[in-house]
Amino acid sequence: MNPAFFDRRAVDVARDLIGxxxxxxxxxxxxxxxxxxxxxxxxxxxxxxxxARNAVMFGPAGHAYVYRSYGIHWCLNFVCKPGSAVLIRALHPIRGLEEMERRRGLADPVLLCSGPGRLCQALGITIEHNGLPLFEPPFALSPPEAEPIVVTGRRIGISKVVDLPWRFGLSGSVHISRKFTGKGGLAPQDAAPGS
DNA sequence: TTTGTGATGCACT
DNA sequence: GTGCATCACAAAA
Structure with a gap:
């Protein structure tokens, strides 16, 4: 996971970030x-x-773009080629569970990081992290350990170009924010064992 | 299970 | 003033 990994089309980076x-x-x-x-x-x-808000999206790849969503939540993106980024929508929580549960005020592992706003609250991400490089603390990224089965679908919460299959998910994961119906996308969401 | 709605900040028209 | 790359919780069905 080096700068070159992010200096590509967001669609490709988004797919490769699963896992x-x-x-x-x-x-x-x-x-x-x-x-x-x-x-x-x-x-x-x-x-x-x-x-002013999106300036980071036009800066170097491999940096964090954080913005406020609906006046309440924060959302985390990884900047790719200029003007493009990948929204991180959900995690399978593994490390620092107690810390994340404390920040979220709940212990349900399914609801802990299953959504862009929830994930940022769990990880303590705020506007202070906007523009920071992903290659050094407090961030720590690591490549997928095995080749994941990736499913695609329509993006969530938008009103324009709603049909593009630019949402990516780990097949079978129960930690995604919403099911992949197979409509705008392809594979069934229950194709692989849970994760 | 599905639908509705309040909360709340800020970019943009 | 309008519209969000959202979430939690209530109410209906």
Whole structure:
């Protein structure tokens, strides 16, 4: 997991991030759900060009783009090629469980990191992390240990270009934010044993 | 199980 | 003023 890994199309990076490890200061787990946002993508924050909020998306690849969602939550993205990024939507929590449970105020492992807002709350990610490189603390990324079975589907919560299959998930994982129906995507979500 | 809604900040028209 | 890359909880079915 080096700068070159991120300096590609967000769609490719998003797919390859499934199964990768993500930790923040010792708390985290395995990435099980992502979404890709491209420069010419009306659903992307970068679509209308650089602004104060999305400036990081136009900076170097391999940095964190954090923004406030619905005035309440934070969402974490990994910057890829200029104007593109991958939204990290869900983790399979593994390390630092007590810390994450404390931040979330609940102990259910399924609800701990299954959503972009939940994941940021569990890992303690805020706007303070916006623009930070992913190659040094508090971030710690690690490549997938085995070749994961990846399913695709429609992105969640957007109103434009809703049909693109740019959401990726680990097949069979119970830690994803919503099921992959197979409609906009392909494989059934219960194709592999749970994770 | 599905649908509805309040909370709450800020970018953009 | 409008619309969000969301979440939790209530109510309906």
């Amino acid at each position: 990768a490890g993500l930790d923040m200061a010792g708390a985290g787990g395995v990435i099980v759900e992502t979404e890709a946002y491209e420069p010419d993508d009306p659903a992307s924050h970068s679509f209308r060009g650089p602004s």
